Amino acid sequence: MSVPIFNLKRQYARIKDELEPKILDVLSNGMYIGGKILSDFENDFARYCGTRFAIGVNSGTDALIISLRAVGIKSGDEVIVPSFTFFATAEAVANIGAVPVFADVDYGTMCIDPKSIANNINERTRAIIPVHLFGHPAAMDEINAVALENGLTVIEDACQSVGSLLNGKKAGSIGAAGAFSFYPTKNLSAAGDGGIITTNSEHIATESRKLRSHGEAKRYNNEMLGYNSRLDAIQATVLSVKLKHLDDFNNLRRHHAELYSQLFADIEQVKSPIELNGMHHTYHQYTIRVPSEHRDNLVRFLGERKIGVAIYYPIPVHKLGPFAGTTDDSDLPITMRLAGEVLSLPIFPELRDDEIEEVADTIVQYFD
Numbered sequence: 001m002s003v004p005i006f007n008l009k010r011q012y013a014r015i016k017d018e019l020e021p022k023i024l025d026v027l028s029n030g031m032y033i034g035g036k037i038l039s040d041f042e043n044d045f046a047r048y049c050g051t052r053f054a055i056g057v058n059s060g061t062d063a064l065i066i067s068l069r070a071v072g073i074k075s076g077d078e079v080i081v082p083s084f085t086f087f088a089t090a091e092a093v094a095n096i097g098a099v100p101v102f103a104d105v106d107y108g109t110m111c112i113d114p115k116s117i118a119n120n121i122n123e124r125t126r127a128i129i130p131v132h133l134f135g136h137p138a139a140m141d142e143i144n145a146v147a148l149e150n151g152l153t154v155i156e157d158a159c160q161s162v163g164s165l166l167n168g169k170k171a172g173s174i175g176a177a178g179a180f181s182f183y184p185t186k187n188l189s190a191a192g193d194g195g196i197i198t199t200n201s202e203h204i205a206t207e208s209r210k211l212r213s214h215g216e217a218k219r220y221n222n223e224m225l226g227y228n229s230r231l232d233a234i235q236a237t238v239l240s241v242k243l244k245h246l247d248d249f250n251n252l253r254r255h256h257a258e259l260y261s262q263l264f265a266d267i268e269q270v271k272s273p274i275e276l277n278g279m280h281h282t283y284h285q286y287t288i289r290v291p292s293e294h295r296d297n298l299v300r301f302l303g304e305r306k307i308g309v310a311i312y313y314p315i316p317v318h319k320l321g322p323f324a325g326t327t328d329d330s331d332l333p334i335t336m337r338l339a340g341e342v343l344s345l346p347i348f349p350e351l352r353d354d355e356i357e358e359v360a361d362t363i364v365q366y367f368d
């Protein structure tokens, strides 16, 4: 039996009857950009996250760029980010002329370490972008405390954590702003690209709305350089339908994670992901850690047996392209260690228990 790392067709089959008439309505009514479909989705999403505002944009990357600019980050400002994340977290900072400063992560949660944040603050530091990596919330209480003490703004990279909770609060509602992605593999996904910014600040909401539309305060009254970054009506339709199922989708992911963790309980070499007290993990990825001398052999072993796996992320961001050489590996020991140990297994709502057992059995077989 082969097990896919991801399969969107199964989800489509489940929502097809609900979705297709709504898509056809959009196609025939001709309102493709903006309008009620978008504002309804923005309101529903804000309500879901428990924030006052939500502003739809073109991607999670744009959600980061626009929220950084909306909070007033400028060229030369330093923004602390984890190195163990997707490239876009740091890329967004650099693309507005600011400087990403790489902090280390916690070995258990794999999220940014508040102590490492504190060690990287200087007079040029303006903001922190914690990433709720793989669906586990970052240590927001400690991060907000460090930010408050130093007058810094916190923007949550919530691209992998829609629906995740920290002491009952949704990811994206805990910092000054939250950035979400609706890329097709994310827990809430569009049929293409999409993203959204959440915030309780009227100012950030207003600035974000201007920035997503060429810096327009009113139509053809452009106050500043912005972007063309909109969430279109077709995507808002897909997202509105799926938002109603999101808690169900996330609970299925949690069920799968629990089953994996049970099956790995007796294998000493496999460390399952953890969920700290008070956290609600949404398992965007189910990422195990194995001894680094085994990791690549295990990937090959699983590949030969047609089990789809991936390494998120094999090269920490501080070593990639424009960021190479900015930070010594020895300053980010946990990041370096995780890059050699992590392995993400198939996880998506429609994954079947027999498929999970097949993946786990194959890993058990490797270590036998």
Ligand SMILES: *Cc1c(COP(=O)(O)O)cnc(C)c1O
Pocket: 058, 059, 060, 061, 062, 085, 086, 088, 089, 131, 157, 159, 160, 180, 181, 182, 183, 193, 194, 195
């Ligand atoms: C997916 C992702 C992004 C970027 O989102 P896009 O919609 O692909 O632009 C940013 N940060 C993290 C952590 C992500 O997983």
